Every structure is written in C-alpha cells, then in structure tokens.
Amino acid sequence: MSIQADDGFNLKMALECELDGVVPYDGLAGSVITRYRRAIRRRVAGAVSVVVALAGIGVPLGLAASGGSGDAAGTGAAGSGPVLLRLASYTLKLPSRYRSSDGTAARCDIGVEESPAETATATSSSGGCLQMTLTPPASPPGTVPRSAEEVTIGRYRAWLVASGYWRGASSGLVIDTPGSDLLIAASGLSPAALVSLVSAGLS
Amino acid sequence: MSRAAEREAAFTRFVETASTSLLRAALVLLDTREEAEDALQLTLLRTFRRWERAKEAPEAYSRAVLVNICRERWRHRARHPEVTGALGDVGALAGVASFAEAVDRRHVLVRALRKLPAVQREVLACRYLLDATVSETAAALGIAEGTVKSAASRGLEQLRLLLSAEEKKVSRVHPG
Numbered sequence: 001m002s003i004q005a006d007d008g009f010n011l012k013m014a015l016e017c018e019l020d021g022v023v024p025y026d027g028l029a030g031s032v033i034t035r036y037r038r039a040i041r042r043r044v045a046g047a048v049s050v051v052v053a054l055a056g057i058g059v060p061l062g063l064a065a066s067g068g069s070g071d072a073a074g075t076g077a078a079g080s081g082p083v084l085l086r087l088a089s090y091t092l093k094l095p096s097r098y099r100s101s102d103g104t105a106a107r108c109d110i111g112v113e114e115s116p117a118e119t120a121t122a123t124s125s126s127g128g129c130l131q132m133t134l135t136p137p138a139s140p141p142g143t144v145p146r147s148a149e150e151v152t153i154g155r156y157r158a159w160l161v162a163s164g165y166w167r168g169a170s171s172g173l174v175i176d177t178p179g180s181d182l183l184i185a186a187s188g189l190s191p192a193a194l195v196s197l198v199s200a201g202l203s
Numbered sequence: 204m205s206r207a208a209e210r211e212a213a214f215t216r217f218v219e220t221a222s223t224s225l226l227r228a229a230l231v232l233l234d235t236r237e238e239a240e241d242a243l244q245l246t247l248l249r250t251f252r253r254w255e256r257a258k259e260a261p262e263a264y265s266r267a268v269l270v271n272i273c274r275e276r277w278r279h280r281a282r283h284p285e286v287t288g289a290l291g292d293v294g295a296l297a298g299v300a301s302f303a304e305a306v307d308r309r310h311v312l313v314r315a316l317r318k319l320p321a322v323q324r325e326v327l328a329c330r331y332l333l334d335a336t337v338s339e340t341a342a343a344l345g346i347a348e349g350t351v352k353s354a355a356s357r358g359l360e361q362l363r364l365l366l367s368a369e370e371k372k373v374s375r376v377h378p379g
Contacts (some may be wrong), residue, residue, distance in 0.1 A: 011312075011359065012331040018312045019227045022236075024243060029218035032247045033211055039248075 085120040087134045090182060093201035098122040098130065110185045111167030128188020131169075135181045144174050149191075153199050156182075160191050173198055214251050217261045222247065225269055228332040231316045232273040232324060242272045266333050266343040270325060277321065315365040323358030326351050 083100050085092040101108060101123045108121035108129035118134040148159040151173075158175040166172050169185035171194040186194050204212070225246060229239035246269040250257050257264035316324055322344070329340040330351075337355075341348045 011327065011362070012334075014312055015227070015231075015331060018310055019230065022223075022227050022230060024222045024226050024240070028222055028244070028247070029211075029215040032218070032244060032251055033214070035244070035248055036251050 083122050085122055085130075085132050087118060087120050087132055087182070088180070090132075090134075090177065091203050092120075092132055092184070092198065093203070094122055094130065094197070097125045099125070101129065108187070110169045110187060124188060126188060128170075128186060130184065130186040130189070133183040133185075135183055148174070151195055153195070154202060156202075160195060162191060175202075210254055213258060214254055214261075217250075217265075218247060221262055221265060224333050225265060228328040229269060229273065230310075231313055231328045231332060232270075233276060234317070238276065242269060242276065245272055262333070263335075263339060263343065266329060266335060266339070270329070270343055273325075311366070311369060312362075315362055315369065318365055319358050319361055322346070322350070323354045323361065326354040327358045327362070330355055 082096055083094040083098045085094065085100065099122060101121045108123065108131045110121075110129065110131045119131060121129060121131045123129045144159040145161060145165055148161045148165075151158050151160050153173065153175055156175050156177055158173050161172040161174065163170045166185045168187055170187050171189055171191040172183065172185035173194060175182040175184065175198075184194070184198055186197075189197065222243060226239055226243045229242045229246075230236060233239050233242060246265050249268045249272075250261060250265045253264070254261075316327060319327070325344050326340055329335040329343055330337075335343060337348050337351050340351045344351070346354075
C-alpha cells in the first residue's frame, strides 16, 4: 500500500482515487421522483379510504340518530323530514327540529290529563316539548281559565292558556273539535309561537 | 414548462451533480454499499419532498439529511444488534462473508475511516467527500466550528496511525 498519511496527505484526493468506481446507478433521480409520486398516491388513497370509512360509520349513525325515534303508538315520525303527531283524525305537522318522543324515555313531562292511548308527544332539539291530548268533549269554554284568550285555529274555535295552567307548560291550547277536545300544551314555546305552529300544522 | 416539471428538472440536475459525493460519504458513514445506496435514495427523497425549502441550497440541505439518516441507522443498530446465525449456518455464511470482505478490502481508506469515532468520521466525510467548509460542516452536524476543527485534526491523526498500522501488517504478509 502506497498511501501515506503525513501532514501533506491529501485525504480528498486519496478518497477520490479509492472510491473511483463508487457511483450511483443511472436514472437515480427518476426513481426517486417515481418513489415520491407513489408515496403521494398512497397518501391520497389512504386519506380517501379514511374518509370512506368515516362516512361508512357516520351515515348509519346519522340515520340511527335521525330515524331512531320511530313511529310509536300511531304518532308518525317522518325521519329527517317534518314530524307528524297523529291523534284520531287529527294530524299536527311539526317543524323538523321536533322528534316524536312516544315510546322513548324522553317523554314530555307536561301535566295535562291524559290517557296513554290518546296522547302524542314530541321533543324539540332546543329542549322544549309538545304534548297533544284528546279529551272527552264539552270541556271548554267552561273549564278553561277566565284569562284564556279565544283564538281561531283553522276552522276550529280554541282558547289560548298562558303559562301555569298546566304543570310544566309555558303555553297551551284547548281546541274545540267535533266530538272531543284537543289539548295542545308546550314547554319552551311562547303562546304566540304555539298558535302560529298549530295554525300552520294542524289538519 | 409546468411548475412540477421545472421542479423535477432542477432536482434531476442536482442529483446528477451531487449524488456521487453523497453516495461516497454514505459509504464512509455506513457499513455496506447497500446501506449507503439506501441512505442516498432516502436522502434524495427527503430532499425532493422539501424541494421548495431545499432548492436554495440543496447541497447543504441534503448533507444535513444524509447525516441524520446515518445517525438514525447507528441508533437503530445500537438498539437492535444483529442476531448471529445458528452454528449450522456458519459454513455457508463464512463463504459469503469472506467474499464481501475480499471486495471490501480494496477500500483501505474507507475501512480506516469507519474505525474512527462517529464525530471524526462525520467531519472528515463532510470536509473531504462533500466539500463542505468548516462552517457548513458545523451547520450540517449541528456542532460548533471549533469542534469541527478539532475533530478534523484528531481524525486525520488517528487515520494516519491506522494507515501506518495497516501498512506494517501488509509488509509482514508480503515482505519486500
């Protein structure tokens, strides 16, 4: 061996001489770029599969959340659309923020005289609830409080009762329907809002 | 030419000019040609991935990346020492090992460099294979310039001793 490491030793030249045959393979840049593109494609595919997987989990959960309240005891719940409360031949169409709560633990806690077969309830996403009860006829106008205000709901005469008449209700309506009285009480709704809602939705 | 095509063209030019010295430095810093080529490709991949940042000074960027990759390999090797084969495999492996050793024996300087402490090896590789200045070497290795100078000096001294010992060994085997 002729390499001598003295003070004048040029390590760089010696290394270049020794490593003369050590060169990268042809097309190295191309293979690096290809590898990079492949990695990007894999990352995109991974992201897409995560989105698909999340959608796969999220859609059934969303469906369960929106449609899970079901249609119990003849009170129609219309999936993600408006909720329909039905009692006898009366249907009250509620905005989509309401969910029918019949048959679930989240029943409406309003103290209107009721029998389970003749009551339908719905809860609102804002925390309020609404109860519709069918009672024997001839109660109003004699049984409504003096402070009740007579209003017209569609073709029916009705009396608007303020907060405090029924336990837990912020407003209520006693509707004089043929052969029965329809009581609609709500919590979390002002009297004016209840009249507006029932006038628009009762059929 | 699109922006992506320009980027690839600039990167290709950089690879053509810098990859040989990077490979040689990797060969000094790591143990085998395969490891060195793998480290080189990873270095270039990481450089290309960050080309927008690296393009101002791709040599400096790739130098630092290569050093980091080699350090990662050393740390990995320290944590996962190679498992030696069973006794029955020794005969078969011995032939391969001796062949590899025979090929490697040509690289006297490289083998001597590999015997140096890590910092000295890194400094000498940066200074003499990657043509980095003292300050560039300090930046790539994350050490002070004074440390670079002292490590270079001690590394050269150590190399000198190792090569002298190697020469004496060869003289004994092949006298005259």
